[in-house]
Amino acid sequence: MTDVIRQACILVGGKGTRLGDLARMVPKPLLEIAPGTTFLDLVIGELARQGFNDLVLLAGHLGDVVRERYDGRTVAAARVRVVIEPEPRGTGGALTCAGDLLTPRFLLLNGDSLFDINMRALAAEPMAADVEGLLALRRIADPARYGTVALTDNRITGFREKNPAVSGPALINAGIYVLRASVINRVSTLPCSIETDIFPALAREGRLAGVEREGYFLDIGLPETLAQGRRELLAVRRRPAVFLDRDGVLNVDHGYVHRPDQIDWIPGAIAAVRSLNDLGYRIVVVTNQAGVAHGHYEEEAVHTLHAWMRDALAAHGAFIDAFYHCPYHPDGKVERFRLAHVDRKPGPGMILRALADLDIDKENSFLIGDKQSDIAAAEAAGIPGFLFAGGNLAEFVDDCRKRRVGAALGLQAGGEFAP
Ligand SMILES: [Mg+2]
Structure with missing residues (x-):
């Protein structure tokens, strides 16, 4: 790499x-x-x-x-x-x-x-x-x-x-x-x-x-x-965004994943990101990382892992626009992260921050998560959420996109949302 x-x-x-x-x-x-x-x-x-x-x-x-x-x-x-x-x-x-x-x-x-x-x-x-x-x-x-x-x-x-x-x-x-x-x-x-x-x-x-x-x-x-x-x-x-939960969507959720050797990509995950890149979507990862609050790993490990994921994706011509993580948990062991925070899904904080930080066409954006709390966060932020129950992520994303785009938008060369 x-x-x-x-x-x-x-x-x-x-x-x-x-x-x-x-x-x-x-x-x-x-x-x-x-x-x-x-x-x-x-x-x-x-x-x-x-x-x-x-x-x-x-x-x-x-x-x-x-x-x-x-x-x-x-x-x-x-x-x-x-x-x-x-x-x-x-x-x-x-x-x-x-x-x-x-x-x-x-x-x-x-x-x-x-x-x-x-x-x-x-x-x-x-x-x-x-x-x-x-x-x-x-x-x-x-x-x-x-x-x-x-x-x-x-x-x-x-x-x-x-x-x-x-x-x-x-x-x-x-x-x-x-x-x-x-x-x-x-x-x-x-x-x-x-x-x-x-x-x-x-x-x-x-x-x-x-x-x-x-x-x-x-x-x-x-x-x-x-x-x-x-x-x-x-x-x-101004691009529509696909918000992706991380553990259980991009990589297998082994529980408190925080090192590259723990990353097992979900089948079709890299292809899914690549195809969304090619279509012109922004991709924003929104991930709860309570392991930081619980003292299982340092917040720095989250950054290091995300940098590693960026490199792994880049080798396949794929990229993530931005990662947002929430290190807080109300019952955390580490005092400075012991907090009920709006960023923690089902709170919409991370999604709302991304909508403010990045130039996003919210109207055509959606989220994919593997838990009800992901879907609740999306709904609280005012975008639809799709529950991924496993299988091939590229196929699932394709299906979500079709359901989302519908017949209302004319398809044009160079991306569905080209002006
Ligand atoms: Mg998850």
């Missing part, structure tokens, strides 16, 4: 010339899509929830503005650093400035586009030893505005320049890559562009892979697409 990718670099140095005056004072990714919320805030929030906790912003043009707002900031568990390129030398030049910071494999994203996919799954895609980069590709109906990509057996064989005469569906580079740090050795002469210098060279050598993904996509490079972002992006960020 040492190979779980936790680092994401974001290119935020572009000049945004096509936006004219709109991007004169701030770099394009720092344009607001709502009062107080920049486009980059959305990209960062998405990476953080998917478990990328080492975020490096590659800044150039107006780099001080980026540093001022983001350097040293933490977003959920993610730490943000800003690297400023002293002079503009293309995206390849920007990447070399981060050379010392790069982990052996990392995610690289365009800071001015958003492709709403499970990036954790992209990071978990197997990469052959001779492959230096893996690109997320998107099939679009009208590719005239973009260059297109030729893909054969998951290897990229070539790139075609933007051509207004091209019609019909084609694959485009959607601006999210998994790269090996060795890719910076490819930057020989400056300026250097990752997209137009390095990638075509790698493709010629057969060292560039691609996978097609579906999902909401927006590039804010034009005044009209920026306006579209301002209309649509807050709805993209």
